[in-house]
Amino acid sequence: MSKDNQILEDLNSKEYEHGWSVNFETDEAPLGLNEDIIRWISTKKEEPLWLLEWRLKAFKTWQAMKEPEWANVHYAKMDLQALRYYSAPKQSKKPKNINEVDPELIAIYERLGISLNEQKRLQGIAIDVVLDSVSVATTFKETLGMLGIIFCSFSEAVKEHPELIQKYLGSVVPMTDNYYAALNAAVFSDGSFCYIPKGVRCPMELSTYFRINAANTGQFERTLIVADDSSYVSYLEGCTAPQRDENQLHAAVVEIYAGAHAEVKYSTVQNWFPGDKDGKGGIFNFVTKRGICAGDHSKISWTQVETGSAVTWKYPSCILKGDYSIGEFYSVAVTNNYQQADTGTKMIHIGKNTKSRIVSKGISAGKSQNSYRGQVQVMKRAHNARNFSQCDSLLMGDQCGAHTFPYIDIANPSAKVEHEATTSKIGEDQIFYCNQRGIATEDAVALIVNGYAKEVLNQLPMEFAVEAQKLLALTLEGSVG
Amino acid sequence: MLSIKNLHASIEGTPILRGINLEVKAGEVHAIMGPNGSGKSTLASVLAGREEYEVTEGEVIFQGKELLELSPEDRAREGVFLAFQYPIEIPGVSTTNFLRTALNQVREYRGLEPLDAVKFLSLMKEKMALVEIDQKLLSRSLNEGFSGGEKKRNEIFQMAMLEPVLSILDETDSGLDIDALRIVSNGVNKLKSEKTATIVVTHYQRLLDYIVPDFVHVLYKGRIVKSGTKELALELEEKGYDWIKEEVDSTATV
Ligand SMILES: Nc1ncnc2c1ncn2[C@@H]1O[C@H](COP(=O)(O)OP(=O)(O)O)[C@@H](O)[C@H]1O
Ligand SMILES: [Mg+2]
Numbered sequence: 001m002s003k004d005n006q007i008l009e010d011l012n013s014k015e016y017e018h019g020w021s022v023n024f025e026t027d028e029a030p031l032g033l034n035e036d037i038i039r040w041i042s043t044k045k046e047e048p049l050w051l052l053e054w055r056l057k058a059f060k061t062w063q064a065m066k067e068p069e070w071a072n073v074h075y076a077k078m079d080l081q082a083l084r085y086y087s088a089p090k091q092s093k094k095p096k097n098i099n100e101v102d103p104e105l106i107a108i109y110e111r112l113g114i115s116l117n118e119q120k121r122l123q124g125i126a127i128d129v130v131l132d133s134v135s136v137a138t139t140f141k142e143t144l145g146m147l148g149i150i151f152c153s154f155s156e157a158v159k160e161h162p163e164l165i166q167k168y169l170g171s172v173v174p175m176t177d178n179y180y181a182a183l184n185a186a187v188f189s190d191g192s193f194c195y196i197p198k199g200v201r202c203p204m205e206l207s208t209y210f211r212i213n214a215a216n217t218g219q220f221e222r223t224l225i226v227a228d229d230s231s232y233v234s235y236l237e238g239c240t241a242p243q244r245d246e247n248q249l250h251a252a253v254v255e256i257y258a259g260a261h262a263e264v265k266y267s268t269v270q271n272w273f274p275g276d277k278d279g280k281g282g283i284f285n286f287v288t289k290r291g292i293c294a295g296d297h298s299k300i301s302w303t304q305v306e307t308g309s310a311v312t313w314k315y316p317s318c319i320l321k322g323d324y325s326i327g328e329f330y331s332v333a334v335t336n337n338y339q340q341a342d343t344g345t346k347m348i349h350i351g352k353n354t355k356s357r358i359v360s361k362g363i364s365a366g367k368s369q370n371s372y373r374g375q376v377q378v379m380k381r382a383h384n385a386r387n388f389s390q391c392d393s394l395l396m397g398d399q400c401g402a403h404t405f406p407y408i409d410i411a412n413p414s415a416k417v418e419h420e421a422t423t424s425k426i427g428e429d430q431i432f433y434c435n436q437r438g439i440a441t442e443d444a445v446a447l448i449v450n451g452y453a454k455e456v457l458n459q460l461p462m463e464f465a466v467e468a469q470k471l472l473a474l475t476l477e478g479s480v481g
Numbered sequence: 482m483l484s485i486k487n488l489h490a491s492i493e494g495t496p497i498l499r500g501i502n503l504e505v506k507a508g509e510v511h512a513i514m515g516p517n518g519s520g521k522s523t524l525a526s527v528l529a530g531r532e533e534y535e536v537t538e539g540e541v542i543f544q545g546k547e548l549l550e551l552s553p554e555d556r557a558r559e560g561v562f563l564a565f566q567y568p569i570e571i572p573g574v575s576t577t578n579f580l581r582t583a584l585n586q587v588r589e590y591r592g593l594e595p596l597d598a599v600k601f602l603s604l605m606k607e608k609m610a611l612v613e614i615d616q617k618l619l620s621r622s623l624n625e626g627f628s629g630g631e632k633k634r635n636e637i638f639q640m641a642m643l644e645p646v647l648s649i650l651d652e653t654d655s656g657l658d659i660d661a662l663r664i665v666s667n668g669v670n671k672l673k674s675e676k677t678a679t680i681v682v683t684h685y686q687r688l689l690d691y692i693v694p695d696f697v698h699v700l701y702k703g704r705i706v707k708s709g710t711k712e713l714a715l716e717l718e719e720k721g722y723d724w725i726k727e728e729v730d731s732t733a734t735v
Contacts, residue, residue: 428533433569435553436529436562437583437639438590447582451573451622 029086035059038186041086045155045189048162058175058185065179071342072371072403073311078249078284083218085187140204150195151206154222157193164195168226172255172292172319180251180313181288184220188253191221196231198259205461207236218249225266229259229295236464237268247310248273252287260295260322265303267460269468272308274475277366279338282310289316293325293351301328302345303459305468307475310339315373317346320354320382327356330456332468334449334475335368335400344374344405349385349415358389361453364400365476371403378415385415393423394452396445396476446473482507482678483548483647488539490527496537497523499703505647510679512689512714515700516722521682522566524700525651529563530556543647557583558590560646564636564653566682568624576619576635577605580642587643608641612668629656637668648672649680654688666691686718701729 029040038059042052067077144151150161158165175185192208208223227233237254250272258264266289275282285308291300302316318327329345347356356376364370370393378385393402404421426448434444450457450469457465483505490498497520505511513521527534528541530553541548548556571579585595596604609616614634624632633653640648650669654662669692673679681692689697689711697714699707701722706729707713717725 427569429569430571432529432531432553433565433571434579434583436557436565437579437643438554438557438587439583440554440586443582443586447574447579448571451571454573 027086027088028084031084032081033083033085033187037085041187041189044086045158047158050166051158054170054175055186058182059187061176062179062182062186065182067179068313071313071373072369072405073313073340073342075247075284075311075340078247080183080218080249083249085218085220086189088189144202144204147200147203148197149200149202150193152193154188154191154193154224157224161193161195164226165193165224168224168255168257169222170255172257173253173288173290178288180286181253184222184251184253184288187218188220188222191223191252193223194225194233194235196227196233196262198228199230200228201231202233205234205236207238209238218251220250221252223252223254225254225256225264227256227258227262227264227298230261231259232263234265234461235267236461237266238271238464247275247281248283250283250285250287250309252289254287254289254316256289256291256300258291258293258295258298258300258325261297262295263299263301264291265301265459266291266316267303267464269305269460269464269471270308270312271471273310274308274339275310275337277337279310279367282339283308285309285312285314287312287314289314290319290346291317291327292319293322293327293354295325296322296351297324298322299326299328301326301330301459303330303456304332304343305453305456305460305471306331306333306341306343307471309341312339312341312343314343315345317348318356319348319350320356320385321350322354323351324353325351326354329356329358329360329374330459331360332363332453332456332472333361333370333372334363334472335365335370336475337366337368339366339368341369342371342373344372346375346377347387349376349378349382349387352381352383353385354382355386356388358387358391359455360389360391361456362391362393362402363396363449363452363472363476364393364402365396367399369401369403371405373405373407375407375409376417377409378412378417380411382412383414385412385417387415387417389417389419391419391421392452393421394449395423395425442473442477445476449473449476482544484542485528486540486542488524488527488541489537490523490534491537492523492534497534497703498527501539501700501703501705503698503705505678505680507678508673508675509696510673510681510692510694512681512683512694512697512711513700513705514683514697514714514717516726517684519700520703521700522651523703525563525566525649525680525682528556528649529553529561554586555590557643557645558587562640562643562645562648564633564640564648564650566651566655568627568632568636570625571623572625574623575621576623576638579623580605580639583639584642604642608638611641611671612638613664614638630658630661633657634661634665637665641668641672644672646676647678647680649682651682652684653681654683654685662688663691686714689714699725701725 029037038055042055173181176182194206196202225235256264272283272285293300300318306312316329320327327347333341333343335341345358358374360372362370362372372391374389376387391404395402402423406419408417430448431441431444449472457468460468485501485503488498488501515521536549581601588595612634618631633656657665694711697709697711698705707725
């Protein structure tokens with residue numbers, strides 16, 4: 001057995017630090033999935049009829065669909081009838097502001113390092129927190145309101161801004177798009193909604209924090225971001241879940257609409273419970289994220305740092321419809337132990353002079369499998385489309401796998417598409433060099449990995465970048481030496 | 482300060498060092514010379530704690546401590562510095578960031594507070610002047626795309642920042658032009674003190690005009706086969722290594 005193998009045998013990764021759960025009173029739907037449950041959810045949320053009908057239609061479509069199997073991931077399928085599709089902390093009434101939120105809930109978020117207290121947040125990040133199935137608090141609402149920015153929970157948006165929801169819901173990710181998107185459309189319970197009016201530059205980061213607390217509950221949130229012409233917004237999403245032995249399902253949908261000259265930056269730091277070091281438990285993260293650059297000169301930029309989940313299936317994509325529109329995808333995906341990730345992007349060039357850029361950095365350790373899957377599609381009338389893709393894989397040890405599946409599909413001869421891929425190993429030379437300067441091995445790995453992922457981490461807002469760096473180090477702790 | 486006794490080391494079962502004895506006292510400069518493949522870099526690596534090399538016999542005492550018992554990072558924190566013959570590239574990590582991490586870990590080990598950004602920067606400025614290194618180089622990815630000379634200069638800059646007790650320079654002169662050689666040597670000389678020692682590994686006498694050694698040792702086939710003063714280096718320059726090889730090989734016993 002080589003030395004590397006020995007080291008990896010001893011591999012003992014740091015325990016997941018957000019693995020606790022809290023007991024509090026909840027409002028729950030009965031177990032299982034059928035039309036009645038969907039009606040139950042819709043009634044619970046006091047939804048208009050059109051939305052119930054939309055859900056039921058999605059459910060019908062979903063019933064005829066099959067769980068996709070093309071991804072390079074292997075897992076025992078979940079019994080979707082054994083799940084609960086709605087769970088919410090009991091609150092006597094919907095809080096109007098943060099002072100009315102149940103202190104126990106506030107405490108949960110404090111423990112996660114997220115302060116809901118607006119005074120305490122120096123950086124000015126407005127945050128919407130979603131616990132299990134519902135949004136529990138949204139901060140800075142009034143400040144944003146003065147600019148005409150709407151930032152609220154999805155449920156509230158359905159009540160307060162039905163015309164916007166009706167116009168955009170399902171416009172980017174149709175309810176029938178795929179198995180998980182259809183499931184989400186049928187049973188989604190909450191999420192965030194954000195609307196930036198024409199010409200407004202959102203003065204602070206908007207952020208949603210997702211937390212799964214309840215057991216046997218799937219989380220199906222929906223995020224809808226609409227950036228009207230010439231507006232700008234930077235949006236952050238973070239998530240954690242308790243450590244549980246059974247797998248839990250997270251099937252979210254994110255839709256982004258960007259009007260002419262609008263720009264949306266969407267950043268995710270995904271830290272769902274990855275399962276323990278023997279591969280037991282963990283979140284199945286099956287997420288559909290897509291943005292449309294609907295107007296000319298618009299831009300959508302996805303940045304993701306994926307460290308958690310047992311299985312990840314996720315391809316944040318851009319439809320570049322407007323002429324001169326730009327799509328970007330920056331990704332760091334780390335897998336350790338028995339984690340599996342199949343993630344990447346789709347860039348669909350429809351408009352003229354559209355540009356896309358893909359930077360994917362995979363890091364695999366332990367016995368994990370890490371796949372990049374990306375598609376660049378240039379349609380017939382997309383003259384002068386440009387794409388650049390850079391897909392790098394970093395391997396730690398020799399029991400993990402890194403895979404790259406690039407698909408290129410070009411219908412216009414003027415397109416220029418470049419693809420570069422590299423695979424490297426963290427060198428013992430590099431670690432020794434760091435050691436020789438007094439740097440401990442764990443810190444050396446963190447330094448090297450953060451250096452490797454720098455191009456992506458640089459895309460994150462400052463506060464998030466620091467958190468992401470720590471998270472990368474934590475995920476890989478114990479994977480070398 | 483450093484006492485190496487009967488040190489044997491092998492790699493993948495092949496013995497490379499075959500009984501090294503060496504005493505280095507504070508304030509001294511020792512030069513280690515010898516033909517290619519004689520084990521000079523191996524000796525440097527074993528002292529620094531590279532794990533590929535297996536020490537099969539012998540001991541090394543550094544400032545009263547069993548050096549071979551310490552992890553590579555603790556050796557560094559105790560004050561052992563190795564300027565690499567082939568410095569390693571770390572993409573995406575600037576020299577500045579790298580050294581800040583290193584220096585603070587060394588300081589922590591020594592029970593000192595970490596340096597804040599301002600103090601760190603002023604220390605950098607001071608040491609940059611010493612080895613005439615450009616700030617631009619320090620914000621680039623460590624050693625990535627550096628010229629041979631830049632890499633070596635960067636090694637000495639790191640040495641200046643970490644203020645080691647024992648510095649081992651492994652062929653720091655190779656790849657340097659005359660000006661760079663002078664600058665790097667000046668830097669090394671300015672860092673010398675009564676409390677520190679330097680081991681200079683080199684092929685060429687040239688470097689020893691600048692960094693004047695107190696002792697010169699010739700390493701051949703994993704042993705120190707001749708020791709002397711700086712005149713020995715001159716003699717080697719003139720006569721090459723063949724006469725030493727012959728001397729050793731003719732008296733060698735199996
Ligand atoms: N990783 C290795 N595997 C096998 N042999 C090695 C390795 N590293 C060094 N050696 C051998 O050890 C001997 C000494 O090498 P080295 O210490 O680099 O010599 P020097 O620095 O004096 O030129 C050489 O014969 C070299 O081929
Ligand atoms: Mg050498």
